[in-house]
């Protein structure tokens with residue numbers, strides 16, 4: 417395909433795949449799209465390992481990296497003492513998560529230590545979310561042949577924009593509202609990823625169908641030619657074509673890769689996703705402190721109940737929710753029915769269209785075929 421994003425990124429088909437799983441990233445790049453590795457939970461050392469693995473498995477094709485440095489976050493730029501951060505998590509919130517598990521037959525006494533172990537491990541990643549580790553992470557990233565670097569939840573930190581320019585690597589930013597897109601182009605980002613409210617993970621409230629033309633029109637009105645990638649609810653090539661008909665230069669998808677053969681998604685959750693409908697997700701603060709869309713389960717229902725406590729701000733809520741959810745994930749893969757019921761993960765409304773397990777390469781191929789179908793359908797409508 418011959419378009420702005422393909423030229424800018426050196427790819428064949430303008431489909432970008434966000435994934436925390438390196439196998440998905442490499443498979444999509446090899447299939448002609450572009451895999452984007454989600455590095456939010458990486459230390460500089462683990463990022464080095466992951467990117468080296470991708471380098472060895474991508475057949476020289478372009479891939480990218482995504483990190484999260486939010487504009488608004490508790491203690492931005494700080495690297496506080498981890499013991500003090502752990503001590504600041506209110507006991508009543510830990511008790512609330514224990515109560516959810518206990519009411520589903522999960523023996524929390526037996527897993528209390530496991531949960532605390534994960535909590536101690538996770539606290540290091542709150543430094544990433546405060547932006548305190550961005551320099552070290554980007555130092556590692558730019559030693560690899562990355563073809564794009566992206567930031568979520570705000571204007572990229574200046575070091576990302578500077579290093580992108582220095583290494584001639586486009587910098588992308590995820591946005592959920594027109595106003596945010598305007599701030600991003602003013603800051604100098606090269607690609608806008610417009611994420612509609614249908615999306616899995618952190619997301620705003622405006623639907624993709626409205627957000628894409630809103631942002632494309634606003635950029636056109638100021639004569640700005642920054643390409644826009646459409647995201648949120650896109651699981652097929654026909655949807656991708658529709659967003660490109662509205663002015664997007666390609667698509668950025670996250671959810672659709674979660675049920676691929678390569679994805680490391682908990683198999684129990686994978687099965688739930690394959691049978692879920694588009695109504696089975698919820699957008700809630702309860703996992704990270706900022707609104708993110710997740711697969712509905714009794715866990716998310718409990719947090720949505722009227723008497724549920726309020727979530728802590730990012731990055732502290734992750735330390736409340738993530739440790740028990742990681743342990744639930746592990747238990748669910750044994751014979752613990754309560755854990756199977758509670759297990760959940762981020763996914764968008766496109767889950768209703770994800771009904772069959774395929775390889776990531778087959779998904780890319782399916783997108784290409786569907787894209788042509790959409791084009792032909794429109795041409796037929798025009799009587800061509």
Ligand SMILES: Cc1cc2nc3c(=O)[nH]c(=O)nc-3n(C[C@H](O)[C@H](O)[C@H](O)COP(=O)(O)O)c2cc1C
Pocket residue numbers: 434454455456482483484567568590611614615616617618647648649650668669670671672674761762763764765766
């Ligand atoms: C499991 C999962 C984890 C995600 N984690 C991140 C992340 O770490 N950084 C980020 O920029 N976006 C993240 N996202 C959001 C994606 O980048 C993208 O905006 C979203 O998946 C697009 O909508 P879709 O899920 O409907 O395809 C995540 C999405 C999912 C489904």
